[in-house]
Amino acid sequence: MDVVVCLKQVVDPELPARDFAIDPATRRQARDGRTLVISTYDENALEVALQLKERTGGTITVVAVGPQAALGEAVRKALAMGADEALVVDEPRAPGWLGAQVAPVLAAAIRRIGRADLVLVGCESADWVERVVAPLLAEALGASCVTFASRVEPADGGVLVRRMADDGVHHVAARLPAVVSVTSDEANKPRLPKVKDIVAAKRKPLTVVAAADLEADTAWRLPAPEVREVAVPQRTGTCEMLGGEPAEQVEALVRRLRELKLL
Amino acid sequence: MPVVLTDEHRMIQATVREFAARELLPIAAELDQTARFPAEALARAAELGLMGMMVPETYGGAGLDPLAYVIAQEELARASAGFQTIVTVNNSLVCDPIVRWGTEAQKRRYLPDLAAGRRLGCYCLTEPSAGSDAMALRTTAVLRGDEWVLTGTKLFVTNGVEADLCVVYARSEDAPGARGISAFLVEKSFPGVRVGKVEKKLGIRCSSTAELIFDGCRVPTANLLGGRGDGGRIALATLAGGRIGIAAQALGIARACLEEAAAYVGQRVQFGAPIASFQAVRWAIADIATRLEAARLLTWRAAVRWGTGELQPAEAAMAKLAASETAMFAAHKAVQLFGGYGYTQDYPVERYFRDAKITEIYEGTSEIQRLVIARHLLRSA
Numbered sequence: 001m002d003v004v005v006c007l008k009q010v011v012d013p014e015l016p017a018r019d020f021a022i023d024p025a026t027r028r029q030a031r032d033g034r035t036l037v038i039s040t041y042d043e044n045a046l047e048v049a050l051q052l053k054e055r056t057g058g059t060i061t062v063v064a065v066g067p068q069a070a071l072g073e074a075v076r077k078a079l080a081m082g083a084d085e086a087l088v089v090d091e092p093r094a095p096g097w098l099g100a101q102v103a104p105v106l107a108a109a110i111r112r113i114g115r116a117d118l119v120l121v122g123c124e125s126a127d128w129v130e131r132v133v134a135p136l137l138a139e140a141l142g143a144s145c146v147t148f149a150s151r152v153e154p155a156d157g158g159v160l161v162r163r164m165a166d167d168g169v170h171h172v173a174a175r176l177p178a179v180v181s182v183t184s185d186e187a188n189k190p191r192l193p194k195v196k197d198i199v200a201a202k203r204k205p206l207t208v209v210a211a212a213d214l215e216a217d218t219a220w221r222l223p224a225p226e227v228r229e230v231a232v233p234q235r236t237g238t239c240e241m242l243g244g245e246p247a248e249q250v251e252a253l254v255r256r257l258r259e260l261k262l263l
Numbered sequence: 264m265p266v267v268l269t270d271e272h273r274m275i276q277a278t279v280r281e282f283a284a285r286e287l288l289p290i291a292a293e294l295d296q297t298a299r300f301p302a303e304a305l306a307r308a309a310e311l312g313l314m315g316m317m318v319p320e321t322y323g324g325a326g327l328d329p330l331a332y333v334i335a336q337e338e339l340a341r342a343s344a345g346f347q348t349i350v351t352v353n354n355s356l357v358c359d360p361i362v363r364w365g366t367e368a369q370k371r372r373y374l375p376d377l378a379a380g381r382r383l384g385c386y387c388l389t390e391p392s393a394g395s396d397a398m399a400l401r402t403t404a405v406l407r408g409d410e411w412v413l414t415g416t417k418l419f420v421t422n423g424v425e426a427d428l429c430v431v432y433a434r435s436e437d438a439p440g441a442r443g444i445s446a447f448l449v450e451k452s453f454p455g456v457r458v459g460k461v462e463k464k465l466g467i468r469c470s471s472t473a474e475l476i477f478d479g480c481r482v483p484t485a486n487l488l489g490g491r492g493d494g495g496r497i498a499l500a501t502l503a504g505g506r507i508g509i510a511a512q513a514l515g516i517a518r519a520c521l522e523e524a525a526a527y528v529g530q531r532v533q534f535g536a537p538i539a540s541f542q543a544v545r546w547a548i549a550d551i552a553t554r555l556e557a558a559r560l561l562t563w564r565a566a567v568r569w570g571t572g573e574l575q576p577a578e579a580a581m582a583k584l585a586a587s588e589t590a591m592f593a594a595h596k597a598v599q600l601f602g603g604y605g606y607t608q609d610y611p612v613e614r615y616f617r618d619a620k621i622t623e624i625y626e627g628t629s630e631i632q633r634l635v636i637a638r639h640l641l642r643s644a
Binding site: 072073076077080192193194195196198199202 | 282316
């Protein structure tokens, strides 16, 4: 099975809160000088692809859209983890894009790659959490779509997907080509690259194309939402002291929590 | 000489940091308290390629440069200095001399297993009466037919209990000091090797430190490492690299102290304010950070020179001296900043304090490092 995994690069979600800032000019998260990593669930998607390849063979191509220079490390890590090759779509504006803007470019990139039985993406990006790329990609590629997959198995020329839903677990059979968005699961915890594979990743094929050369088909595209304002929620805290004996304090505390509708 | 980390170095750093966070941090305190050998975590480290980092790929290693090695060692030691001890001995005191002086047959027989974690190595130099004066060692090697017969007792052997392969230094030639010594690759399964006393230690407790007794141990002549009488030179050159590994360990311990202390002083409130707002506390943090950066630059420079083949023993000695004394300084300050809590096992700084001390002692005490540095500077005097 030939698999394409889409990677997004985001500001490391593990950075301390004090390093989070919004650029007022672009109304986007500030990236300057901050560590950039592969968006969390995209690594789970890559792990699912690697396990599928171990079982069924085939190839894994990773595709990423963004400024080429910044993307190097993320793509290299994916290659070190075991992807066979990478396609980078050089697009300096991409870090500010939302899902509706990036999806047609990804679709064009996947058509350029040619072989893609299965496209895997993270179920949501660690920064915008829109959850729209998988359905938009499936629409653009004329593929079936399954979201929030924890496991993907090959079955009868298609895939069998274990899907995490609000009401429990769905087992979905999908025909190929398919776009599947992946959530985290004990079974798809991303592996660490071997140190020698980090070196070897340099020798794997990496193709760079300019976004303008891809001729993305935008006819089907939804208009991208306009971001009017982004703000960091301000939390304020107040402290009430409850007097009296311990038993009275407990009563007062319970009463107060009920008033606040916390109990 | 500028030291620049490549993308590869940064990726290796991130990978080993993640490995340490997943596999070592959750068990580091328990490993220390129980002095348990971390076999499972070592197997995972071997899968990642951390047991033979500088071994060429032809022999199953990762084929990395010493700077990558040093960066990885700091990350391991940041989480568990004891674990890193096991790894660094295998890499720099066992694999490295086989890569540099081993015959093709020796490399093929031992390096793939050492790099894959199927065998563990140890380095047998120190003896009861030959510590800092290592070249006064008395273990003998006598040639009988096509075998060497080794007799003597080695002390403070890291990995001594679990190791499968020992690099043993013994007196084989009728010459004084270093010139009479040869190096041998001794498999633990060879007849006449046994483990003696196992030490109970202050720190790095999950790595074993043992006495190894060679009682008429028979070693095939094919297992002579280097030439006859080369052992003293091999031991000292190996130690130069080994000392850089210990310097990296000290950096990891010092960084652990800095990171834990910086987090603690930000939340510990006394006299109505976080203690991080007090100047005495801020100065302590600044002093640790400055010494750590300086020691790291010395260590990285020594690693780069190791990689280019230009390393002088004094450079390795300076890196180890600066880094180990920084680790002790940082641990001392960190315990003090934590106050009473720092003296308890509820926080990790007491472990760092115990672990730090060994870096001033093994692979040459701070006094020996100063002697090496001064000897280099005052050659004519």
